[in-house]
Amino acid sequence: xxxxxxxxxxxxxxxxxxxxxxxxxxxxxxxxxxxxxxxxxxxxxxxxxxxxxxxxxxxxxxxxxxxxxxxxxxxxxxxxxxxxxxxxxxxxxxxxxxxxxxxxxxxxxxxxxxxxxxxxxxxxxxxxxxxxxxxxxxxxxxxxxxxxxxxxxxxxxxxxxxxxxxxxxxxxxxxxxxxxxxxxxxxxxxxxxxxxxxxxxxxxxxxxxxxxxxxxxxxxxxxxxxxxxxxxxxxxxxxxxxxxxxxxxxxxxxxxxxxxxxxxxxxxxxxxxxxxxxxxxxxxxxxxxxxxxxxxxxxxxxxxxxxxxxxxxxxxxxxxxxxxxxxxxxxxxxxxxxxxxxxxxxxxxxxxxxxxxxxxxxxxxxxxxxxxxxxxxxxxxxxxxxxxxxxxxxxxxxxxxxxxxxxxxxxxxxxxxxxxxxxxxxxxxxxxxxxxxxxxxxxxxxxxxxxxxxxxxxxxxxxxxxxxxxxxxxxxxxxxxxxxxxxxxxxxxxxxxxxxxxxxxxxxxxxxxxxxxxxxxxxxxxxxxxxxxxxxxxxxxxxxxxxxxxxxxxxxxxxxxxxxxxxxxxxxxxxxxxxxxxxxxxxxxxxxxxxxxxxxxxxxxxxxxxxxxxxxxxxxxxxxxxxxxxxxxxxxxxxxxxxxxxxxxxxxxxxxxxxxxxxxxxxxxxxxxxxxxxxxxxxxxxxxxxxxxxxxxxxxxxxxxxxxxxxxxxxxxxxxxxxxxxxxxxxxxxxxxxxxxxxxxxx
Numbered sequence: 112x113x114x115x116x117x118x119x120x121x122x123x124x125x126x127x128x129x130x131x132x133x134x135x136x137x138x139x140x141x142x143x144x145x146x147x148x149x150x151x152x153x154x155x156x157x158x159x160x161x162x163x164x165x166x167x168x169x170x171x172x173x174x175x176x177x178x179x180x181x182x183x184x185x186x187x188x189x190x191x192x193x194x195x196x197x198x199x200x201x202x203x204x205x206x207x208x209x210x211x212x213x214x215x216x217x218x219x220x221x222x223x224x225x226x227x228x229x230x231x232x233x234x235x236x237x238x239x240x241x242x243x244x245x246x247x248x249x250x251x252x253x254x255x256x257x258x259x260x261x262x263x264x265x266x267x268x269x270x271x272x273x274x275x276x277x278x279x280x281x282x283x284x285x286x287x288x289x290x291x292x293x294x295x296x297x298x299x300x301x302x303x304x305x306x307x308x309x310x311x312x313x314x315x316x317x318x319x320x321x322x323x324x325x326x327x328x329x330x331x332x333x334x335x336x337x338x339x340x341x342x343x344x345x346x347x348x349x350x351x352x353x354x355x356x357x358x359x360x361x362x363x364x365x366x367x368x369x370x371x372x373x374x375x376x377x378x379x380x381x382x383x384x385x386x387x388x389x390x391x392x393x394x395x396x397x398x399x400x401x402x403x404x405x406x407x408x409x410x411x412x413x414x415x416x417x418x419x420x421x422x423x424x425x426x427x428x429x430x431x432x433x434x435x436x437x438x439x440x441x442x443x444x445x446x447x448x449x450x451x452x453x454x455x456x457x458x459x460x461x462x463x464x465x466x467x468x469x470x471x472x473x474x475x476x477x478x479x480x481x482x483x484x485x486x487x488x489x490x491x492x493x494x495x496x497x498x499x500x501x502x503x504x505x506x507x508x509x510x511x512x513x514x515x516x517x518x519x520x521x522x523x524x525x526x527x528x529x530x531x532x533x534x535x536x537x538x539x540x541x542x543x544x545x546x547x548x549x550x551x552x553x554x555x556x557x558x559x560x561x562x563x564x565x566x567x568x569x570x571x572x573x574x575x576x577x578x579x580x581x582x583x584x585x586x587x588x589x590x591x592x593x594x595x596x597x598x599x600x601x602x603x604x605x606x607x608x609x610x611x612x613x614x615x616x617x618x619x620x621x622x623x624x625x626x627x628x629x630x631x632x633x634x635x636x637x638x639x640x641x642x643x644x645x646x647x648x649x650x651x652x653x654x655x656x657x658x659x660x661x662x663x664x665x666x667x668x669x670x671x672x673x674x675x676x677x678x679x680x681x682x683x684x685x686x687x688x689x690x691x692x693x694x695x696x697x698x699x700x701x702x703x704x705x706x707x708x709x710x711x712x713x714x715x716x717x718x719x720x721x722x723x724x725x726x727x728x729x730x731x732x733x734x735x736x737x738x739x740x741x742x743x744x745x746x747x748x749x750x751x752x753x754x755x756x757x758x759x760x761x762x763x764x765x766x767x768x769x770x771x772x773x774x775x776x777x778x779x780x781x782x783x784x785x786x787x788x789x790x791x792x793x794x795x796x797x798x799x800x801x802x803x804x805x806x807x808x809x810x811x812x813x814x815x816x817x818x819x820x821x822x823x824x825x826x827x828x829x830x831x832x833x834x835x836x837x838x839x840x841x842x843x844x845x846x847x848x849x850x851x852x853x854x855x856x857x858x
Contacts, residue, residue: 135164
C-alpha cells in the first residue's frame with residue numbers, strides 16, 4: 112500500500128484512497144493533453160506532476176487522517192520546479208510555472224507586494240517548513256527538457272506574452288486537477304457525472320447542414336426586398352472567405368444587415384476548414400444574450416450550445432457538487448458552441464482564480480465572434496487588444512470583429528493597434544454597404560425637453576425614444592402616460608430579462624398589426640433587438656450608439672429613407688452620464704467636419720476622436736505594465752490585475768423578482784440538501800434586476816428584500832418579498848417612499 116495519498120475517503124483501511132503518485136500522474140497527463148493544442152504540453156505536464164508535491168509530508172498525511180492542521184501543499188512544487196531548471200532559459204519559464212503551481216488552489220499570486228501573500232514570500236518561507244520525503248523523486252521523476260514553448264515571442268511585448276502563457280498553463284493545470292479529483296470521487300461514490308459534449312469536429316457537417324436548412328427556410332418566408340438581397344450577398348461573401356488562414360477578420364455591416372447569422376455561417380465553415388475546436392460568440396450586453404442564444408438554438412439545436420453569462424456569477428459561493436451538465440460546462444466551456452458576454456470573456460482572460468481560469472485553455476483553437484466590438488470599454492482597450500492579438504498569434508484563434516461601426520484599431524496612430532488587413536474583411540465592399548443599407552435620415556434637433564418630445568411622439572402612432580438613464584426613461588414614461596398616449600410601452604433594466612422578452616414580443620405584435628406603439632427605452636434596445644419603427648428619437652450619445660438606434664428605424668427598408676427620421680436631441684433637464692457625455696462630445700466634433708454622418712469616413716473620424724486622443728486612458732488601470740521581466744526573472748502581478756480588471760464598475764447589486772413559476776421553482780430548490788447554488792443562480796438569471804447597493808440595503812433593512820437560503824448560501828440570493836414593488840408597466844421601483852413605505856427616498 113502506498114505511503115502517500117492525495118485524497119481520502121471514509122474507508123479507514125485506506126484501500127480506496129487515491130495515491131499521490133496516481134493523482135500527480137493523472138493530472139499531468141490531462142494537463143499535457145489540454146496544453147498540447149498550443150504547443151506547451153511538456154510545461155503543463157511538469158506543473159501537473161509537481162502541483163501537489165507538498166503532500167509528500169507527514170503533516171499533510173496526518174491531515175488526511177483527520178488531524179486539524181493547516182498545510183500549504185502548493186508552494187513545494189513551485190520551489191522544486193525552479194530548482195530543476197538547468198539553464199537561464201529554463202529558469203525563466205520554470206518561474207512562470209511556479210506561479211501556476213503555487214496558485215492552483217488560492218489563485219495566481221503576485222510575485223511581490225500587491226494583495227495577499229506574494230509568491231516571493233511563499234518561496235522564501237518554504238525552507239523553514241517540514242522537508243519533503245525524497246521518495247517523490249522516484250515516484251514521479253519529473254523532467255524539464257521540454258518546458259520551453261515554441262511560441263512566437265515579440266521582444267516589445269515579451270513580458271505580457273509570458274504572463275499570458277502562465278495563465279493558460281494555469282488553466283490546464285486547474286482544470287486537470289478538478290477533473291482528476293472529480294473522476295476519483297465519482298468512481299468511489301458510484302455516481303456518473305455527465306460532462307459528455309460532442310466535439311465540434313464530430314458535428315460540424317450536421318451543423319452546417321442545419322444552418323443551410325434554416326437559412327433556406329428563412330429566405331423562403333422573407334419578403335422580396337433590397338435589404339434581404341443584400342443580407343444574402345453578405346452571407347455568401349463571408350462564407351467564401353472561410354478557407355483563409357486563421358487570424359483576425361472584420362465583418363463591417365450596417366445594423367440590420369444580418370451580421371449575426373453571417374458571422375455564424377463563416378464561423379462554422381472556417382472551423383471545418385481548419386479543424387477548429389469551438390465557436391465562442393461574445394455579446395456586449397447581458398440583456399440581449401438570451402435572444403442570440405435562442406436564435407442559435409433554433410439554428411443548431413440544444414445539444415451543442417452553452418449559454419454562459421454572469422448576472423449572478425458569485426465566485427465565493429461556487430460549488431463543485433453540481434450535477435447539471437450546463438453548470439459543469441460553464442466551469443471549462445467544454446461545449447462546442449458557447450454564447451457568452453464580453454465581460455465573461457475578457458475578465459476571464461485577466462483572472463487569477465481557478466474558477467474563472469479553468470475555461471481558458473478551451474479558448475485555444477477556436478473561433479471568437481466579438482459582436483459589437485466597439486463596445487469594449489475604453490479604459491481596458493489596450494489590454495483587451497493585447498490579449499486578442501496574443502490569442503491569434505500563439506493559440507490558433509480566429510477572431511471576427513463583427514460590427515456596424517468598425518472601431519479604428521488598425522490605424523498606425525493607435526499604438527498597439529491590431530493589424531486588420533483589408534483582404535480579411537468578410538463583407539463585400541463595406542463602403543458600398545453603408546450606402547446601400549442606408550434606410551434612415553439623421554436629424555440633429557438640439558434641445559428637446561420632455562414636453563416637446565411627447566408632443567412629437569403624439570404625432571406618430573409608432574415611434575421609439577431612447578434615453579440615457581433609467582431615471583429619465585421612467586419620468587418620461589410617466590409624463591407620456593399622463594398625456595394619454597396610446598400603445599405606450601416602457602422598456603428598461605428595471606424589468607427582469609424574462610419580463611422584457613414578453614414585453615418585446617408584445618411590441619413586435621403591435622408593430623406588425625399596425626397598432627399604436629410608442630416605446631420609451633434605455634440603450635438596452637439598441638443591440639440585438641430586432642424592432643422596426645418608422646421614427647426614432649435618440650438622446651445625445653456617441654456615433655456608434657446613434658447608429659445602433661438607427662438600426663431600429665426602417666430596419667427592413669420597406670419605407671422611404673427620407674421619411675424614416677432618426678432625431679438626435681439634447682435633453683436639457685436630463686444630461687447624459689459623464690462617459691456618454693464624452694462620446695457625445697466626440698460625435699459633435701466629428702459632425703462639425705462631416706456632412707454625411709453615416710459614412711465610413713465619418714465613423715473613422717469619430718473613432719479617431721474616441722480612441723486616439725485617449726493615450727494612457729486606454730489602459731487606465733495599468734494592466735500591461737503589471738507584467739515585467741528583468742535579469743533576475745519575472746515580476747507579474749496576477750492577483751492585482753484580476754482585482755483591477757473589472758469591465759463593469761457600476762457597483763449594482765442583484766435582486767431576484769420571483770413572480771414567474773420558473774423563478775419560484777428555482778428558489779424552492781435551495782431547500783434541497785444537495786442543491787448547487789451555481790445551478791440555481793443560472794436558472795434565476797432571467798429574473799434579476801440590478802439596483803444601486805444603497806437601495807438594496809434599505810430594502811433589506813425594511814424587510815422588502817430577504818436572502819433565500821442564507822443559512823447555507825449567505826447573501827447570494829436576495830429576493831424581493833413584496834409584489835407591490837414590481838409593476839407590469841415599469842418594473843421594479845426602488846426610488847419612491849410612496850411605493851416602498853420606508854418614509855425616505857432611496858437612490
